[in-house]
Amino acid sequence: MADRPLTVAGTTRPEGAGAGRAGALVDRCSAELDASASVPLLARMADGTLDDPAFGRYLMIEQAFVRTAARLAGYCLWQQPEWSRAERHAEAVADLVGPQSRYFERLLSTRPVDDATSSDLLRRASVLEGAVTAALAEGGYAGVVTSLAAAETLYLRWCTRAAERPVPRPDDVQRWIELHVTDGFRAQVDFLHQLVDELPADVTDARLDAWFVGMLRAEDAFHASALVEVAA
DSSP, X not given: OOOSOOOOSOSOOOSSTTOSHHHHHHHHTHHHHHHHTTSHHHHHHHHXXXXXXXXXXXXXXXXXXXXXXXXXXXXXXXXXXXXXXXXHHHHHHHHHXXXXXXXXXXXXXXXXXXXXXXXXXXXXXXXXXXXXXXXXXXXXXXXXXHHHHHHHHHHHHHHHHHHTSOOOOOHHHHHHHHHTSSHHHHHHHHHHHHHHHTSOTTSOHHHHHHHHXXXXXXXXXXXXXXXXXXXX
């Protein structure tokens, strides 16, 4: 685990859409991204068939991971030596602990998940936190930003495809999809890709691939957990 600020490779990105290490990483992992974007939970949200109790369980585990993400953004803030990038991490912390926290509280207030269900649900869903904290332990800042880039790239991909399909969906599911295709969300994905572009050369492509794919596999298990009912 890194315990001091990272020395970045530089602050100039290569020219051209998708240029740089992040673009190459996404290209190498495109098949894995497509597979993760097609898991049952996301497919049901995309086609409008996810039932409301399952959506409530999904919101509960997303709320839990948002709290993890807020802590990770705080870690990245400390580790990032370039001030403009540190400010972006600070903005992420503020968004995660403010508007995003209120969003989940509001939606979950109409979809309560009972204690027996939530305990087992959160245990199963903790695989996602486990993946990113393992990447942090192995690679510090590099492991975290690569893992978060995987998660956000996945959401941009599946939500972009879903948004292009004119199918009826419950209002809150539709809004969830729309939140992940906004200019602001795209800017956040671009920022994470920029951070991957700037990682030091001693962070090998093999390590990037392992963190990226590992996060996608954890996302698959995380998403599956919301579809498993806990016996009464």
